[in-house]
Amino acid sequence: SQELEQSPQSLIVQEGKNLTINCTSSKTLYGLYWYKQKYGEGLIFLMMLQKGGEEKSHEKITAKLDEKKQQSSLHITASQPSHAGIYLCGADTGNQFYFGTGTSLTVIP
Amino acid sequence: DTEVTQTPKHLVMGMTNKKSLKCEQHMGHRAMYWYKQKAKKPPELMFVYSYEKLSINESVPSRFSPECPNSSLLNLHLHALQPEDSALYLCASRRISGNYGYTFGSGTRLTVV
Numbered sequence: 536s537q538e539l540e541q542s543p544q545s546l547i548v549q550e551g552k553n554l555t556i557n558c559t560s561s562k563t564l565y566g567l568y569w570y571k572q573k574y575g576e577g578l579i580f581l582m583m584l585q586k587g588g589e590e591k592s593h594e595k596i597t598a599k600l601d602e603k604k605q606q607s608s609l610h611i612t613a614s615q616p617s618h619a620g621i622y623l624c625g626a627d628t629g630n631q632f633y634f635g636t637g638t639s640l641t642v643i644p
Numbered sequence: 645d646t647e648v649t650q651t652p653k654h655l656v657m658g659m660t661n662k663k664s665l666k667c668e669q670h671m672g673h674r675a676m677y678w679y680k681q682k683a684k685k686p687p688e689l690m691f692v693y694s695y696e697k698l699s700i701n702e703s704v705p706s707r708f709s710p711e712c713p714n715s716s717l718l719n720l721h722l723h724a725l726q727p728e729d730s731a732l733y734l735c736a737s738r739r740i741s742g743n744y745g746y747t748f749g750s751g752t753r754l755t756v757v
Binding site: 636 | 650677684685686687688689692700732734736745746747748749750751753
């Protein structure tokens, strides 16, 4: 079965600092997704990466998928309190979708 | 319409009640999914429907009964639930062919008392 390991498990940063969250797959990915979730709420789609070496950015968030399509990173520049939440990566294996273990982000004003 | 709509947003039910969760999409997606998410855990797959037929059941107890009456609608019927079934239930959909993304609903927060 697909396994997605995220690191770190939790992160506390000062507002304005940069941070990176990693997602590592045990298998080659057809597609890698990043979601954000506030506690108790639904998932907010951030980005989807499909090609090895692909990089996408939206506002201050950048996501990359490595050439071998087994690892992705999510980078937030100049973090803000609004970035706080749980970040989940997700993998499309072709017929199923699996979530990573999650990273809890706290941004201190 | 590019959304997956889930109703209700919140539900409180007793252990002897029968209730249903509803999920609706009008994007022409023929694959639909139910996920369960406990606090501080990632969502876990429960059921997958492809072309309105159940294709995957991840060993979910029979007190959860999915139904896909048409290509736009997915229900999850609940009966005799336990307090440990309290969770956020998420619905998702996607096109079956091609590299298209998954679209998730905002979820139903279920509390079993």
